[in-house]
Amino acid sequence: MQIYKVGGALRDRLLNRPVTERDFLVVGATPEQMLALGYRQVGRDFPVFLHPDTHEEYALARTRRGTGVQPGQVIADPGVTLEEDLSRRDFTINAMAEDPQGALIDPFGGLRDLQDRVLRHVSEAFREDPIRVLRAARFLARYSALEFHLAAETETLIRAMVAAGDLDQLVPERVWQELLKALQEPHPAVFFKALRNWGVLARVVPELDALWGVPQPPRWHPEVDCGVHTLMTLEAACRLTGLVNVRFAALTHDLGKATTPERILPSHHGHEKRGAEIVTKLCRRLRVPVAYERLAAACARYHILMHRFYELRPKTLLELMQGLDAFRQPEHMQWFVWVCQADHQGRLGMEDSPFPQGDDLLRIFEEARQVTTQQLSGSLIGAQIGEALRKERLKQIAQTLQEVSG
Numbered sequence: 092m093q094i095y096k097v098g099g100a101l102r103d104r105l106l107n108r109p110v111t112e113r114d115f116l117v118v119g120a121t122p123e124q125m126l127a128l129g130y131r132q133v134g135r136d137f138p139v140f141l142h143p144d145t146h147e148e149y150a151l152a153r154t155r156r157g158t159g160v161q162p163g164q165v166i167a168d169p170g171v172t173l174e175e176d177l178s179r180r181d182f183t184i185n186a187m188a189e190d191p192q193g194a195l196i197d198p199f200g201g202l203r204d205l206q207d208r209v210l211r212h213v214s215e216a217f218r219e220d221p222i223r224v225l226r227a228a229r230f231l232a233r234y235s236a237l238e239f240h241l242a243a244e245t246e247t248l249i250r251a252m253v254a255a256g257d258l259d260q261l262v263p264e265r266v267w268q269e270l271l272k273a274l275q276e277p278h279p280a281v282f283f284k285a286l287r288n289w290g291v292l293a294r295v296v297p298e299l300d301a302l303w304g305v306p307q308p309p310r311w312h313p314e315v316d317c318g319v320h321t322l323m324t325l326e327a328a329c330r331l332t333g334l335v336n337v338r339f340a341a342l343t344h345d346l347g348k349a350t351t352p353e354r355i356l357p358s359h360h361g362h363e364k365r366g367a368e369i370v371t372k373l374c375r376r377l378r379v380p381v382a383y384e385r386l387a388a389a390c391a392r393y394h395i396l397m398h399r400f401y402e403l404r405p406k407t408l409l410e411l412m413q414g415l416d417a418f419r420q421p422e423h424m425q426w427f428v429w430v431c432q433a434d435h436q437g438r439l440g441m442e443d444s445p446f447p448q449g450d451d452l453l454r455i456f457e458e459a460r461q462v463t464t465q466q467l468s469g470s471l472i473g474a475q476i477g478e479a480l481r482k483e484r485l486k487q488i489a490q491t492l493q494e495v496s497g
Contacts, residue, residue, distance in 0.1 A: 092120040094149070095173060095188040095196070102184050105205055106237070115142075115149045116176060116188060119169045122151070138167050152176040155216070174198050179216040181223045182230070186213045204242075208234070211242035221257045224249050225269040225295070228285035232276040241285070249289050258294040266295050267377040274338045279329065280322040283342075287318075298373050299342070301349035306357040313439035315357075317348045324437030331429045339379075340387040340426070341433045343370050344394050366391035386423065389415050390430045397431040400448035401496050405488040409481070412456055424456045451495040458491045459484045 098114035117125070122138050130140035130149060138151040153167035154175040173196065177186040183201040190196060199213050210230055217223055227249065231239055241249075252258060273282040283299070286292040293300040303318030314320050321342065328341035347366025351359045367388045374384035393411050396403060417424040428449040435446050462483045 092124065093118045093173070093190075095190055097177075097188045098185060101187055101189055102201075102205065105187075105202065106234075113147055115147065116152055116173070117149050118152045118171070118173050118176070120151060121169055125149070125151070154179055155219075178214050179219075180213055181217060181220075181226060183209075183211045183213055208237055208239045209242050210239055210245065212245045212248060217245075217248060218252060218257065221252060221261055222265050222269060224252060224258060224289070224291055225261075225266065225273075225286070228282045228289075228291070229269060229273045229276065231285050232273055232279055232282040235278045235281045246289065249291070253290045253294060258291055261295065263377045267379055270296075270339075270377070271335060274335045274342070275333075277329070278326070279338065280326050283322060283325075296373070298346050298349065298369050302345065305348055305351065307348070307359065308357045311438075313441075317345060320437055321345055322437075323439070323442075324433045327436040327442065328429060328433035331433060334426065334429075336383050336386050337426050337429050337433075339383055340390040340430045341437075343373065343387045344390050344430060344434055346370055346373070346391065363392050363395050385416075386426060389423075390427055393427070394431050394434055397435070397448055397452070400452065403492075405485045405492060408452075408455060408488050408492065409459070409485055412459065417456060418460055421456075421460065424453060428452060454495060455488055455491045459487050462487050 095116045095118070096113060097116045100110045100113040103110050117140075122132060122140075125138075125140045126132065129143035131143070132138065132140050133148075137153065140149045140151075141147070142149060151167045152171040152173060152175065154171050173188060177188060177196075177198060180186040183199045183204045185201070186197075186199045187201040188196040195202065200211075204211050210227060212223075227241060227245065231241065273279045276282065283292060286295070287300060287303065299321070300318075302321050303316060305317040306315050307317055307320065309315055312320055314323060321344075324341050324344065325338060328338045332338070343366075345362065345366060346369040347362035347364070348359045350365050350369070351362055370388045370391050371384060373379075374387065393414055396407065396411060412418060412424070415423045415427055417427075432446040432449050436442050436444055438444075462480065
């Protein structure tokens with residue numbers, strides 16, 4: 092049995108980045124031997140074991156070879172070599188290993204590619220799992236500050252995979268998991284730009300890809316293009332918060348503009364309602380968690396209100412608060428404000444533009460949520476309680492709105 096350090100921990104250490112977890116590869120062992128040593132097997136598809144003390148992952152070397160093996164089936168046995176295992180990994184920068192003495196084993200030039208800031212596939216095995224295409228875009232987003240770029244031959248392979256329909260076979264849940272991870276990166280806009288450049292975005296999130304080429308009024312959107320504005324909004328959201336649900340809502344806030352009738356362009360009357368419906372369908376197709384879906388749909392539906400905030404009636408503001416379910420989940424109001432601020436600042440030349448309506452909305456909401464049923468007359472019953480609460484909140488909203496409006 093031989094044990095090697097592999098994977099992201101080795102890669103990130105060589106890049107002088109923080110290492111959060113380590114993975115190990117075991118060559119020359121059987122599952123029975125691992126179990127006898129006290130390791131605990133996890134998962135059924137691949138032989139992966141948890142160390143009895145550290146609980147770190149130890150995977151048996153695996154490959155795809157021999158006759159009679161079904162397509163898509165992976166085999167592992169003590170005869171699989173280290174190089175065979177590494178040859179089936181996604182990128183050269185992930186296909187290195189380190190032996191117990193600290194010697195680097197690098198059969199595919201991963202260290203050179205790290206130094207040259209190149210993301211390159213290891214072999215044709217890359218095609219066996221199309222999710223690796225999304226992972227390539229995610230790595231470019233993660234290492235954007237280091238100016239990584241995709242190898243020309245890898246881009247050629249990806250475009251061939253798109254043309255062959257490989258990306259159409261991806262399971263929705265896996266697509267969502269990659270989107271979720273990408274939105275956690277410092278610059279997720281790089282991820283979406285890469286996917287669009289390779290022709291992948293139209294395959295996995297066509298609702299988003301459809302925004303490019305759709306014009307907006309230059310008076311309000313100097314960047315004009317809806318797709319450009321969307322990624323600028325995402326970048327603005329990333330400057331405001333690391334919360335992934337907010338970033339996702341910012342990414343999807345304008346999907347309705349892709350369905351605007353051509354005869355009314357560049358105006359987008361009614362895009363909010365259409366956008367909320369598109370967000371809901373998108374989330375359900377990709378199996379997005381309900382909490383993400385509800386926030387994103389609400390932001391798509393209501394974000395336009397913030398552009399004319401000081402003209403709104405108290406009734407409209409109360410409907411907004413109720414539509415966000417903010418009285419039960421107050422944090423929704425801050426999340427909504429961040430999305431709207433990102434929408435406001437995600438425009439050419441407006442990246443640092445002030446957004447006072449955000450603070451004013453939060454103040455109005457805080458005053459309104461102080462009005463509770465405990466303050467109402469004890470003689471009220473049933474529906475009377477809800478109506479009385481509504482009227483008192485409207486009064487408070489009207490008073491505070493007048494104060495913030497000057």
